[in-house]
């Protein structure tokens with residue numbers, strides 16, 4: 461769907477994209493990075509609206525440097541900032557955008573009605589946009605990106621300004637753009653966690669550089685640890701403590717499950733492979749404890765970047781990534797350390 465090769469964009473005072481190479485296939489892809497990471501700049505280059513300083517990029521096999529118009533025919537774009545005319549209704553605006561994309565009048569009206577219904581705007585679609593809530597405006601922006609039935613849509617921070625419920629609704633809607641219509645999606649966000657359940661693939665950029673590009677499951681599984689919970693026994697009134705000591709004797713490091721209620725009874729062990737499960741079974745059996753739970757703990761994406769947050773003294777990129785990972789983790793409070 462999208463391929464970039466050593467793509468750079470330099471403004472007089474800042475390098476917005478720095479030799480970025482990535483390959484994005486069909487599905488829902490998240491482009492994640494702190495404010496100023498270069499996400500919007502990337503989208504503008506991919507739409508052929510802003511020239512790259514260096515490198516190449518292709519969208520749907522079309523070169524962004526020479527085929528901008530063809531790309532924009534096939535790609536929908538939901539900009540980050542509010543850019544809707546306040547005096548016209550959603551219907552009038554989206555019909556206009558459909559006509560601009562080349563649809564004949566009747567088809568434009570039909571597609572507009574379908575698309576607005578799909579994004580959840582009903583009777584209010586006849587009212588002027590100026591009186592809409594932020595959530596409704598975001599839906600109009602999404603509708604105009606979808607109305608010409610594109611193969612791919614770029615959604616720039618679609619959850620901006622939404623409350624938690626509105627944010628969840630928007631994320632579900634984005635997922636359905638792909639599952640119901642087969643349209644691939646590139647969605648940007650500065651919140652790592654929020655794209656975790658929506659995206660098949662996540663690309664993380666910081667200071668215009670690629671930090672990581674991988675499937676969401678790779679992200680969340682690569683740091684998987686085992687969460688183990690055991691009973692106490694007469695012989696070992698503190699079963700959890702006894703378990704940790706037994707692991708220590710075998711040279712296996714453990715941590716506890718954090719500060720959530722009940723987490724003190726959870727022992728976390730880094731899974732080195734299948735044999736870790738066997739070791740846990742043997743250790744628990746030797747101690748004569750009951751095994752209440754042994755499950756793979758899936759990390760949230762923000763946790764992958766936690767080590768960066770703890771070593772925030774190095775180069776500027778790391779500092780920014782650290783501050784942002786810390787913010788992302790804080791924004792997920794309550795869910796970030798849940799065990800699934």
Ligand SMILES: Nc1ncnc2c1ncn2[C@@H]1O[C@H](COP(=O)(O)OP(=O)(O)OP(=O)(O)O)[C@@H](O)[C@H]1O
Nearest residue numbers: 471474475476493494495496497498499500501502
């Ligand atoms: N036209 C421009 N002229 C000069 N600098 C620019 C221009 N557009 C973007 N920049 C700078 O390039 C960097 C990347 O900006 P960009 O808007 O792509 O980031 P972003 O990841 O989309 O962040 P945000 O979510 O805040 O929009 C920023 O430092 C920004 O100030």
